[in-house]
Each structure stands twice: as C-alpha cells, then as structure tokens.
Amino acid sequence: MPVKTTCPYCGVGCGVVADRDADGKVTVSGDREHPANFGRLCSKGSALAETIGLEGRLLAPLMNGQPATWDDALDHVAGQFARIIREHGPDAVAFYVSGQLLTEDYYVVNKLSKGFVGTANIDTNSRLCMASSVVGHKRAFGSDTVPGCYEDLEQADLLVLVGSNSAWCHPILHQRMLAAKEKNPACRIVVIDPRRTATCEGADLHLPLRAGSDVMLFNGLLAYLAGNNVIDRDFVGNVTSGVADALAQVAGQTVARTAGACGLTEGTLELFFDWFARTERVVTLYSQGVNQSTSGVDKVNAIINCHLLTGRIGRPGMGPFSLTGQPNAMGGREVGGLANQLAAHMDLENAAHRDIVQRFWRAPVMAEKGGLKAVDMFDAIADGRIKAVWIMSTNPVVSLPDADRVRAALDACELVVVSDCMRHTDTTRHAHVLLPALAWGEKDGTVTNSERRISRQRPFLPPPGEARADWRIVCDVARRMGYAGFDYAAAAEVFREHAELSGFENGGRRDFDISALATCDDQAYEALEPVQWPVTRDAPSGTARMFETPHFFTPDHKARFVAVKPRAARNATSRDYPLVLNTGRVRDQWHTMTRTGKTARLLSHIFEPYAEFHPEDARMAGVKHDGLARLTSPWGKMIARVVVTSEQRRGCVFVPMHWNEEFAGAGRVNALVNPAVDPLSGQPESKHTPVKADPFRPKWHAFILSRNEITRPASGYWVHGQAGNCWRLELTGNERPESWRDWARTQLGLDDVAIEWIAYRDPAAGRYRYAAVRDGRLEGCVFIAPNHTLPSRVWLIGLFAEQELSANARMSLLAGQPFGDGEDRGAIVCSCFGIGRNQITAEIRNGADSVEAIGQCLKAGTNCGGCKPEISKLIATTAIPLPSSAAAAQPQLAGSLTE
Structure with a gap:
C-alpha cells in the first residue's frame, strides 16, 4: 500500500510516495499532491529506494564494541550520565544532535537536557548551516521567522540567489524558479557567488564577488537605494526602527567603491543595483555562502536591510528567504535545538520564558544560561570540562571544522554515546556505547521545511533488528535517571505536547504557534496534511506568509534595521597560505x-x-x-x-x-x-x-574494479565505493611490489584454477592491465600506470553487466579503450538515466542544440532536471566538427600481450 512521507535530504521538504510490494520491494516516487514539489524528485530523492538496504546497519546495541542488551546499554548510559552530573555538575555532560532527527526526537532530548538535567549544553549540526540566519532573523524581526513561501519565488520578477548553488543543493526548488521564469518573461535571476556554479546556467547575471565581501555589496545596495530615493517611507516610518543608523553606516559608499571592494566591474554591479531598485517583486534567497562565515549574521542583516528599506517583505513575490540545508533544521529550531534557545521559539536568556517552559514541563530544574555551541562544545570535550557526550544522528568527526581535533576530543572523552542507524562511520568508531536508531522509512514523526511547512515522515518498513526510535531511546534513559514526564506511548503524543507548548501563554506574542494541532488524536496525526505554521484557532489551515500585517515580534512590534560594518575574515591568506x-x-x-x-x-x-x-x-x-x-x-x-x-x-x-x-x-x-x-x-x-x-606525485596510480567488495588500503590516497554491478577502488602508492601480477591477484582475491587471466604489460612505460574472467564473465580488473593518465572507468564498469565477454570486450581490456562496437558513455552527467558526457556531446554534434532536444534523444534532464545546467554548458562548449572522410583508426597496442 502506498505511504506518503517526506524526503530526508535538503530543506525543500519534498513529498514522497513509497510503495512496498508483497515481496518487499520498495519503489519511490514524488507525491504529486505535496505543495513543495508537486511530484518532482531530485536525483537523490529518486534513488531513495536504493539506500534502504540493511548493509552496514547498526542493528543491536554495542558496548565497547561488544554486543549488549538494550537494558544493559540503557542502564549504563543512564548510570554514567547520572554519576557524572552528580560528581561534576550538569554542565559536564552534553548532547550533540542533528537536523536528521524528527521534531518529536528533537523535542524530548531538549526537554531532557534543559529542563531535567539542567544544562543547555545541547547543540545541533544545524549550527553549521543555519545559526547565522536564526540570529539575523531575531535581530531584525524579534523572532526566528522565515517570512515567505515557495509561491513567492513563482510570483517574483527578480530572484537574487546569494551564496546558494540551488541547482545542486535545492534542485527541485531551483527547477520551480526556472519554470516560473519561463512563464514570466519579465523575471530575471541574479546569482551572487565567487564561483560560477551550475545555478549560473539559468541566470541572467552572475556577480563573482570577492569571497567574504557580501556585507560590502549589500551595504552598497542599501546606499544606492537610499541615494535614488527607492524607499517605502510609510513602511520605514511606521513599522521599522534604526534606519538612520543603518544609512549613516553606508553614507558615501558609491557604486565604484563597492565594486572595487567586491572585485566586480562597476557596470555589472550597477546593473544589478538598478534591477533591484526598479523591481518591486524581489526575493533574495541565501544559503550557506552567507551563513557559514565569521560575519554571517551581519550578511543576513545586510540583506534584510535592503528589503526593509523598500518595504519588500510580507507581500507576494518579495522578501528575504533563507534556504535551509537539512530536512528538519527548521523543526529543530522550533523545539529549541540550539544551545541558546528554548522550546517553542522562546529565549533561554529570558527569565519569563524559562518560567513558562519550566511550569509547562513541570521540570525540576531549568538551564539558566546559554550552553556551549558546537565548536566550543568539542573544545570543552577536548579539555575535559565535558566528560560525557551523547551524539545523535550526525557525524561530527567529518562535518565539524578542525575535524582532527574533534576526533582527538572524542578519544579523550570519558563517555561517548552515539545513536545512529549505521554501524561504521568516522564518529561511531570512537563510541563507547552505540545505540541502534531507526532510519528513514522506519521513522514516524514530523519535519519542517524552509517555508515553515510541517510534513509527516511515515514508516513503510518494519524496524530492523533491535533498532528503536530516537525519542523512545531518550525517554528510556530519562526514566532510568529518575525523571518523570517521559512516558509517551507514541510519537503523536510527543507532537501534541510540542503543539500545546507552542500556544501555552502565547497570546500572539510569539511567532511559533501550532496550538490548533494540540488536540489532534492519533488518527488525525496519522492523516496530517502538510501545513505551514502558525496553525492557530484563527488560522487552522496554516499561514503561507508572515508579516502581511506588518506586526513584528520586537518589544515595539517594529522591524529593526541593523547597521552592519564590513569585517575581514578572521584568518586571512598569507604568503604561506595564499x-x-x-x-x-x-x-x-x-x-x-x-x-x-x-x-x-x-x-x-x-x-x-x-x-x-x-x-x-x-x-x-x-x-x-x-x-x-x-x-x-x-x-x-x-x-x-x-x-x-x-x-x-x-x-x-x-x-x-x-x-x-x-x-x-x-x-x-x-x-x-x-x-x-x-x-x-x-x-x-x-x-x-x-x-x-x-x-601530490605518488610513484604509481591504479584503479580496481571487482564483482566482490575490495579491501581498502590502510593508508595513502584511495577512494572506494559501488559502481554499477561492481565495486571500484582508486588508489596510489610509492612502494612498487616485486610482481604486479601477484599484487593484482591479491587485490582481487581471485587465484583459483577456474579463473582465466587476461594481461597486458608494458614495463618500460610502467603500465599494466590485468583482468580475471570466470565462465566467460568479467570478475575483476586492475589497471596500473605511473601517472594519473588511466582509461575511462565507465565503459569498463559496463562490462560487468555482460553475461559473457565478447571478443571485442576482451580486446578492449587489453587496449584500455572500447574496441569495435564498444561504447564509452563518458563521465555520467544524468545520474537518473545513466547518461554520460560522450553520449550527450555526440547528440549535440548530430544537431541536438537545446536541453529539450537532448531530453528527447536521451531522456537526460527529463526527470529531476538537476543535470540541465551541465547539459546546457556542454551545448555551449561542444565544437561541431566539419565533415570528415577519415576513417576511425583501430586502437594500436604497444608493449607485450602476455599472461
């Protein structure tokens, strides 16, 4: 039976329909009724059914690498946390959580940490992508409110993408923008990014600004708007404050000065400023290129200032728009997932808010000050201030900056608990206790996307092994620590409490309010349709756009301009690091x-x-x-x-x-x-x-393709993964084996008499090729060279699909290139249909002169559309050859053909 759920990837929040047949096979398609994607899925979403296998899953608790019962593992975690809190105080423990958690999971772990343990040392990997936007919103609006909705992108006449490669990072939303542009000839797209990314292929203007100069650019825009009297004076005068200081900060900042500081031409910058000034319906979308900065908050406010000055907020087709990176980064913010927040968008530093939450939770204690944010948290683990950390559904040894220090911190920590669905990650290998969590397809709860839309994630797979929901694991530990208030029977019960808290003593004073959902029973929760908060008695169907009535959540209900001054990056380049x-x-x-x-x-x-x-x-x-x-x-x-x-x-x-x-x-x-x-x-x-x-110049380079998984080297440069019907390993080295033949056979793990070996050796050139064939099928091959010049892997990978190698295929293995009727598709461009660069360029040379024409010939670009920018670039750069009667030469083999 089809189950409607939500994609677990980016913050677009696409609806997914998962269907599981009687044999257990799962198919995934886009939900045509979901308002985020209307049935479209990107390449990652389209491949979800390929990621749900149990290979590599953590299916039972482990303690110090050994199997353990749930009771033993939970007793140990609860006992050790309680002991450390008793001996060293609540701030000696910490929780590091994730935008991969569902809102219900997030809610209970924040409740445990801030209201029962009494520490705000809980932070989330959303700190790495959205924290600057949170603070920028709060400085401007008094609340962490995303004003707009996706429909605004389709109603705008100017879309400004700042530090956002949406074509790759938010592809379905990007395709919605391009479709809207096609329908609206007046619509323009501007991309502001140091790189020319895939997003630029559909843009009218690209501003390749100097890295880190965003504040200077938007301050320059603010000065230009003021200088040309592009000011909504009623809006600014009646519902904002601080404009005088913001304009004083940019006084005298000319287009020429701005262009020089940003590394742009004056004409290009003035064109953008003029478009912004003359266009009423403007949406400025920004993402990690803005947020991930030591001046990220100022960049956010510099953008918002321009929208406040022109009154372009709270109306259709306009406003600043933060594109979130994770499926539930927004949901985590709703429940206080960051170390300086409280649940329901309340402030940890606000005594009245602490009192509200403590009374609602009937909590014995309440954290009274902000906790350690992600980077500081792992510094505190490293120096011993934090003695126990519980990491949930994230991989900080890879994702945090200065990652080797993070790894060393975990090695030095007294107790590391990790809840995850995967057994082997860079982080789980440092855990003392591993707790098996449910994965997408097994979880039950809610997520909130970039436009404040709450959607359900529903299970369509049974829990594997002994895996449990994250919220249930947290509650099991909380009860063992002696805390009341964690006796939830189901995720729906957690959600109702979360919704009730959002309306508790609110009265319109806080932006986040979903109190109309607090009375939904289990059946209504199961059937919950996607809805944008606030969801209140006055707006039971949700709220598409905030600030349509310009009432902000500051003490005087006015939006604030924030005067921001450009600052250099904290660590500048130098002669040693240029x-x-x-x-x-x-x-x-x-x-x-x-x-x-x-x-x-x-x-x-x-x-x-x-x-x-x-x-x-x-x-x-x-x-x-x-x-x-x-x-x-x-x-x-x-x-x-x-x-x-x-x-x-x-x-x-x-x-x-x-x-x-x-x-x-x-x-x-x-x-x-x-x-x-x-x-x-x-x-x-x-x-x-x-x-x-x-x-980096190793003595030799090689790649290995094998029907069986290949053992990864212990050191050096290597890359490993699946490739079609085989496994692929790229590797290099400095030590040459005595026999390349013996080395190749050892790497493939094939040396029985049933194997037929095909070999090519050119010792003078340092090039060797070995292939193993069993019963006519290719089992593996090894290609070795003294440098990185090695054959294309794509056509070789295709040989593993053949039930019996043809004579041409055998010659190809010797030649190191397709022979006779063989085809090298080239590097894959369209992963949805497996279409390669060479296939696309061949069709271009045959006359396909548009992305649509390529789609008709090859289907490339007709599913998610994520490859369209690359196809467009190939059309622009592929040379159309003159007719030639020269016959294609057969490949010539040098060296010796021997076993």
Whole structure:
C-alpha cells in the first residue's frame, strides 16, 4: 500500500510516495499532491529506494564494541550520565544532535537536557548551516521567522540567489524558479557567488564577488537605494526602527567603491543595483555562502536591510528567504535545538520564558544560561570540562571544522554515546556505547521545511533488528535517571505536547504557534496534511506568509534595521597560505554520504573528492587537471583530484565536504577548515580557510574494479565505493611490489584454477592491465600506470553487466579503450538515466542544440532536471566538427600481450 512521507535530504521538504510490494520491494516516487514539489524528485530523492538496504546497519546495541542488551546499554548510559552530573555538575555532560532527527526526537532530548538535567549544553549540526540566519532573523524581526513561501519565488520578477548553488543543493526548488521564469518573461535571476556554479546556467547575471565581501555589496545596495530615493517611507516610518543608523553606516559608499571592494566591474554591479531598485517583486534567497562565515549574521542583516528599506517583505513575490540545508533544521529550531534557545521559539536568556517552559514541563530544574555551541562544545570535550557526550544522528568527526581535533576530543572523552542507524562511520568508531536508531522509512514523526511547512515522515518498513526510535531511546534513559514526564506511548503524543507548548501563554506574542494541532488524536496525526505554521484557532489551515500585517515580534512590534560594518575574515591568506578554501556540496551526495554513498547511481556522477582551481592558481601551484593535489591549512591536510576551470574565481579553491574515511583516504576536507566562528551565531567559517596547494606525485596510480567488495588500503590516497554491478577502488602508492601480477591477484582475491587471466604489460612505460574472467564473465580488473593518465572507468564498469565477454570486450581490456562496437558513455552527467558526457556531446554534434532536444534523444534532464545546467554548458562548449572522410583508426597496442 502506498505511504506518503517526506524526503530526508535538503530543506525543500519534498513529498514522497513509497510503495512496498508483497515481496518487499520498495519503489519511490514524488507525491504529486505535496505543495513543495508537486511530484518532482531530485536525483537523490529518486534513488531513495536504493539506500534502504540493511548493509552496514547498526542493528543491536554495542558496548565497547561488544554486543549488549538494550537494558544493559540503557542502564549504563543512564548510570554514567547520572554519576557524572552528580560528581561534576550538569554542565559536564552534553548532547550533540542533528537536523536528521524528527521534531518529536528533537523535542524530548531538549526537554531532557534543559529542563531535567539542567544544562543547555545541547547543540545541533544545524549550527553549521543555519545559526547565522536564526540570529539575523531575531535581530531584525524579534523572532526566528522565515517570512515567505515557495509561491513567492513563482510570483517574483527578480530572484537574487546569494551564496546558494540551488541547482545542486535545492534542485527541485531551483527547477520551480526556472519554470516560473519561463512563464514570466519579465523575471530575471541574479546569482551572487565567487564561483560560477551550475545555478549560473539559468541566470541572467552572475556577480563573482570577492569571497567574504557580501556585507560590502549589500551595504552598497542599501546606499544606492537610499541615494535614488527607492524607499517605502510609510513602511520605514511606521513599522521599522534604526534606519538612520543603518544609512549613516553606508553614507558615501558609491557604486565604484563597492565594486572595487567586491572585485566586480562597476557596470555589472550597477546593473544589478538598478534591477533591484526598479523591481518591486524581489526575493533574495541565501544559503550557506552567507551563513557559514565569521560575519554571517551581519550578511543576513545586510540583506534584510535592503528589503526593509523598500518595504519588500510580507507581500507576494518579495522578501528575504533563507534556504535551509537539512530536512528538519527548521523543526529543530522550533523545539529549541540550539544551545541558546528554548522550546517553542522562546529565549533561554529570558527569565519569563524559562518560567513558562519550566511550569509547562513541570521540570525540576531549568538551564539558566546559554550552553556551549558546537565548536566550543568539542573544545570543552577536548579539555575535559565535558566528560560525557551523547551524539545523535550526525557525524561530527567529518562535518565539524578542525575535524582532527574533534576526533582527538572524542578519544579523550570519558563517555561517548552515539545513536545512529549505521554501524561504521568516522564518529561511531570512537563510541563507547552505540545505540541502534531507526532510519528513514522506519521513522514516524514530523519535519519542517524552509517555508515553515510541517510534513509527516511515515514508516513503510518494519524496524530492523533491535533498532528503536530516537525519542523512545531518550525517554528510556530519562526514566532510568529518575525523571518523570517521559512516558509517551507514541510519537503523536510527543507532537501534541510540542503543539500545546507552542500556544501555552502565547497570546500572539510569539511567532511559533501550532496550538490548533494540540488536540489532534492519533488518527488525525496519522492523516496530517502538510501545513505551514502558525496553525492557530484563527488560522487552522496554516499561514503561507508572515508579516502581511506588518506586526513584528520586537518589544515595539517594529522591524529593526541593523547597521552592519564590513569585517575581514578572521584568518586571512598569507604568503604561506595564499588561497581561500571554500567548501560545499555536490549534486548527488548528501552530508557525509552514510546514505547516498550506498548507491552506485549517485556515486557515478562524482566519485572522488576534488579541488577546483582557477587555471592561473593551478599553474602557480604546479598542479594539473585530473592530477592530485595536497591541500594544507594551519589545521590539517587532505588530498583531492584536481579540476582546473576558469569558472573558479582566482585565488580560491573549492572542495566538497562529503568524503570521509569510510569512502576515501586523506579526503576529509573539514580537517583543514578554519574553526573560527561568528561571534553572535557561533556558526563556523566554512567558506574562508587559508590554504596552500602542492602537487601530490605518488610513484604509481591504479584503479580496481571487482564483482566482490575490495579491501581498502590502510593508508595513502584511495577512494572506494559501488559502481554499477561492481565495486571500484582508486588508489596510489610509492612502494612498487616485486610482481604486479601477484599484487593484482591479491587485490582481487581471485587465484583459483577456474579463473582465466587476461594481461597486458608494458614495463618500460610502467603500465599494466590485468583482468580475471570466470565462465566467460568479467570478475575483476586492475589497471596500473605511473601517472594519473588511466582509461575511462565507465565503459569498463559496463562490462560487468555482460553475461559473457565478447571478443571485442576482451580486446578492449587489453587496449584500455572500447574496441569495435564498444561504447564509452563518458563521465555520467544524468545520474537518473545513466547518461554520460560522450553520449550527450555526440547528440549535440548530430544537431541536438537545446536541453529539450537532448531530453528527447536521451531522456537526460527529463526527470529531476538537476543535470540541465551541465547539459546546457556542454551545448555551449561542444565544437561541431566539419565533415570528415577519415576513417576511425583501430586502437594500436604497444608493449607485450602476455599472461
């Protein structure tokens, strides 16, 4: 029976329909009735059914690596937490949680920490992506309120994307924007980003500003608006405060001065300013490029100031819009998931709010001051102030900055408890106690997306092994610690309490209010339709847009301008570290890959961690395209594949944040990342780390493809994962074995008499190829070279699908390239349909001159649309050859063909 649920990836909050047949096979499709996506799913969402297998799952509690009963594990956690609190006080324990938790999970762990243990040392990985936006909202509106809704993006005439590669990070929302632009000829899209990202392919203007200069740019826009009298004087005069100070801060800031500071041409910047000034319906969307900064809060307020000055907020098609990174980053904020918050959008530092929550919870104690934010929390673990930490549904050894210090902190901690669905992550290997949690498809609860829309996550799979819901695990520990108030029978009961608290002594004084849902019974909770908060007696169907009546949640009910002054990054570049490292995401991977890394389809787009350089920076560093580079910062090192492109801004290098020690050796970029944080939000500076780059030149390079999983090396550079019907391992080394043949056979683990070996050796060139065939089928192959120049893997991976290798396929293995009728699809561009670069360029040369034409020929781009920017770029850059009668030469083999 089909079950409607919600995607577990980004903050768009797409509706999903999961169907499980009688044999247990699950299919996933988009929910056509869900207002976030109307049936569309991105490549990650489309592949959800491929990620729900039990391979690698944590299915029973473990203590010190040994199986344990739930009773023993829970008794140990409760007893040790109680002892440490008794001996060292409540601030000696901490909880580090996640936007992957459901709201019900988040609610009970915050209740336990702040109202019963009495510590605010609970923070969330949402600190790493959304904390600056939270503080910016509160400074401007008096509350953490996202004003708009997705419909605003379709009603706007100008969409400004700041530090947001929405084409890859929020693809379904990006496709909604592009569709709206196509319907509205007046609509323009502007992208403000140091890199030319995939999002720029659909934009009318790209401003490649100098990294970190966003405040200067939006202060310049504010000055331009004021200088050209683009001011909604009634709005500013009646419902805002602080405008005089904000304008005084930008007085005299000219377009020329702004352009110079931002590294932009004056004409390009003035064009953007003019579009903003002349366009009433403007939505400014921002994401991690704004938030992940030591001046992230100021960047948020610089954006909001421009909307306040023009009165462009609270009306259709306009407003500042924060795009959240996780499926429940918003839900975590609703229940006080950050160390400086209380539940129901109340303030921890506000004594009246503490009293409200304490009385409602009937809590014995209440934390009275803000707790340690994420980076500070792990510093406190490192120096022994925090002696026990419970980590839930997140992987901080990969995702936090200065990640090697985080790893060392956990090694030194007296008690590390980890609740997770996966057995092996970079973080779980440091746990004393592992508690098996439910995963997506098994969980029951709610999440809230970027537009304040609450949606249900419903289970369609049975709990595997001994796994339990996170909220239930927390309650089991709380009761063992002697705390009342944790006797919930189901997630619906937790939700009702959460909803009731939101309306408790509210009276319209707080933005977050879903009290109309507090009386929903279990049946109504099960059937709950997506709804945007506030959901009150006066608005029982929810609220699409906030501040339509300009009443803000400040003491005087006025929105506040905030005068912000541009500040340099905390750690500047230098002669020793001349480049600025900027981290981010790729299209088909999610966070630290514990889910998306399980599917070969998603790994096919980008298999290895990479570093993107401007050509001049690559030349200065001595690194070459497709070679390897070692990146070094004052905090750590990593190795990545080099991509040289003029679409990268000079002086910057971009590296994705996903790879970890389960998938790559020396591939954790956050080991390098600057641990400096915004002084107000505590959000780390993930977009501006000073680094240097050097060529990494091992003595040999190799890749291995095998039908059986390949053992990963203990050290050195390597990348491992699934690839079609086989496993793939990329690796390098400095020590040459005595016999490459014996080494290859050992790597494949195949040496019985039934194996037929195909081999090619060219010792003079240092190139070797070995393939193992059993009963006509390819079992594995090993390709070795003295440098990174190795054959395409895509066509080789395709050979594993053949039941019997043809003569041409055997020749291909020797030649190192497709032979005869073989086809090399090239690097995968469309992961939904497995369409490669070579296939697309061939159709372009045959006359397909649009993305739509490619879709008709190959289906590429017709599902999620996430590959459309890459297809568009290929159309623009593919040369159309002149007719030629030259016959294609057959591949020539050098060296010796021997066993």
